[in-house]
Amino acid sequence: MALLRDPDVLIPEIHPLLQDRWSPRAFDESHVLDAVTLATLLEAARWSPSAGNSQPWGFIVGLRGDATFEAFRTTHSRGNTAWTHRASALLVTLRQLESGPDHEIPFNGYTAYDLGQAAAHLSIQAQALGLHAHQFAGFDHDAAKELFEVPDHWAVTTGIAIGRLADPSVLDESTREKELRPRTRRPASDFSFAGKWGEPLELQP
Numbered sequence: 001m002a003l004l005r006d007p008d009v010l011i012p013e014i015h016p017l018l019q020d021r022w023s024p025r026a027f028d029e030s031h032v033l034d035a036v037t038l039a040t041l042l043e044a045a046r047w048s049p050s051a052g053n054s055q056p057w058g059f060i061v062g063l064r065g066d067a068t069f070e071a072f073r074t075t076h077s078r079g080n081t082a083w084t085h086r087a088s089a090l091l092v093t094l095r096q097l098e099s100g101p102d103h104e105i106p107f108n109g110y111t112a113y114d115l116g117q118a119a120a121h122l123s124i125q126a127q128a129l130g131l132h133a134h135q136f137a138g139f140d141h142d143a144a145k146e147l148f149e150v151p152d153h154w155a156v157t158t159g160i161a162i163g164r165l166a167d168p169s170v171l172d173e174s175t176r177e178k179e180l181r182p183r184t185r186r187p188a189s190d191f192s193f194a195g196k197w198g199e200p201l202e203l204q205p
């Protein structure tokens with residue numbers, strides 16, 4: 001039996017925080033994200049690793065109902081507009097493209113990787129606090145850059161909606177259909193190799 005080839009036969013367990021993480025659209029409109037929780041999420045991002053410790057990430061934070069939240073919402077795609085208003089917070093994520101007067105970075109080849117990793121840390125911290133994070137790229141990046149007066153050496157990258165899970169019945173029909181769609185993944189054997197690219201990694205139990 002090959003461990004990576006038979007995911008239905010032998011599924012290795014992963015940590016519950018990872019196992020239970022997913023990207024919901026149904027958020028609880030009555031939930032308020034308090035300042036300590038928000039600071040904790042940003043602290044989790046802060047302590048993620050980065051190339052040469054360059055920390056090339058930035059977050060613009062809106063809380064439901066405030067000006068940042070509402071401004072960011074105006075840039076969202078139609079699909080995302082249908083659900084982002086229920087999030088407790090909406091974050092714009094930014095990655096640094098090159099050094100600037102605000103922050104020197106040793107090199108810039110890995111900033112997308114580093115921001116992604118900071119976002120992953122933040123998402124898992126949200127999960128640990130009983131919340132969910134839903135990252136999204138479906139919005140007008142140029143409009144967001146202009147709205148938030150982002151300098152040219154930073155790139156608006158994604159949004160992250162954070163909130164407490166609600167019942168899917170709060171969603172309109174088409175968004176609910178997406179919410180209830182089964183989640184799928186490629187088997188690990190599709191992307192794990194040994195020896196050379198494409199050569200199967202054989203793991204025996």
Ligand SMILES: Cc1cc2nc3c(=O)[nH]c(=O)nc-3n(C[C@H](O)[C@H](O)[C@H](O)COP(=O)(O)O)c2cc1C
Pocket residue numbers: 021022023024080134135136137138139158183
């Ligand atoms: C960079 C990025 C962009 C995404 N864009 C959107 C989006 O615009 N709208 C949306 O509903 N979900 C978006 N998602 C969420 C993905 O669709 C979701 O993570 C993926 O389907 C896996 O589902 P899961 O997170 O529930 O495991 C995005 C996720 C990432 C990481």
